[in-house]
Amino acid sequence: MKLKRYLLITKPGIIFGNLIAVAGxxxxxxxxxxxxxxxxxxxIGLSLVVASGCVMNNCIDRDIDRHMQRTQGRVLVTGQISLQAAMAHGVLLGLIGFGLLWWFTNPVATLLAAFGFIIYVGFYSLWLKRTSVYGTLVGSLSGAMPPVVGYCAVTGQFDTGAALLLLIFCLWQMPHSYAIAIFRFDDYSAAGIPVLPVKQGIKVAKQHIVWYIVAFAGAALMLALSGFAGYGYLVIALLVSIWWLLIALSGYKQEVDDRVWARKLFGFSIIAITALSLMMSIDFRVVPTQALFAAL
Known part of the structure; x- marks a missing residue:
């Protein structure tokens, strides 16, 4: 079905993940x-913006997708959708999404969504993904934007709470992405994408993963310690961080299969960020305005 092709090109799995984050x-x-x-x-507005970014990413990546086993069946690679039709689809989704955000939310939330879109499509997809080992780090800014947009849609300002959300989700992106690059190592190598495990080796990537999880734990706990989330959130954040770190450290065992280990690490990263998003949704604290730091 043609409708299904246009749906698949938006990467529904990524959209669903962002739905949980923006709601959180x-x-x-x-x-x-x-x-x-x-x-x-x-x-809805942010989901359409994310969908637009994913379509544009598919358009940009159609050449390297041919070399990766998991992406060889994408509709732009197989020719099931033309490049012109895909671009028009992406532009339309973006216009509707940004229109909804601008009309119903506020300029801060809309501009943050635009910032994430530009980082993902312009800086990451068009440039750094293909040229630099730091592409993942820069791209994490766009991946972290949904909860920040959700937060700022309510507050209308980028304050300490928004900054903590940005930090938490940026730090989470790194081990999550490196895990994918490890168990998809052959794909990234074949496509010539300079992700850290390919460029500097899996051993170095494991070290980075451990330190990013430690930093993630600190940022996640700060959301409660600074008064934005409650004790229930604090307990869950501590537990998932410790468990995720233990999985990361298990990658140093001599008998470990790196690809199996990386899949396990990746799988738990989804559980960790989902748990945090759900807990911050239900275990918030009512913070008096005067107790907040000044807007950045």
Missing amino acids: GYFLAAQGQIDLTLLLATV
Whole structure:
């Protein structure tokens, strides 16, 4: 079905993951005061922006996708959708998404969504993904933007809570992405993508993974310690961070199969960020305005 092709090119799995994150940021900031119209506009608008970015990424990556086993069946590679049709699809999704955000949320949330889109499509997809080992780090800024947009849709400003969300989700992206690059090592090598495990080796990538998880744990705990989330969130953040770190450290065992280990690490990264997003949605703290740091 042609409709299914246009749906697949938007990467529905990524959109769904971002739905949970943007909702987490929204509910954290709303502190129980839910504006259903604002919530729906934020979730739908940002989902369309993310979908637009994914379509553009597919258009840009159609040449390297031919060399990767997991992407050889994508519709732009097989010719099931023309490049012109895909581009038009992406532009339309973006226009509707940004329109919803601008009309129903506020300029701060809309500009942050635009920032994430530009980072993902312009800096990451068009440039750094193909040329630099730091592409993953820069790309993490776009991956971290959904909860920040959800938060700022409510507050209308980029404050300490938004900064902590940005830091948490940026740090989470790194072990998550490196794990993918390890168990898809052959694909990335064949496509010539200079991710850290390919460029500097899996051993170096494992070291980075451990330190990023430690940093992630510190940032995640700060959301509660600074008064934005409650003790339930604090306990869950501590438990998932410790468990994730233990999985990372198990990669140093001599008998470990790196690809099996990386898949396990990747799988738990999804559980970890989902758990945190859900907990910040239900275990927020009502923070008096004067207790917040000044907007950055």
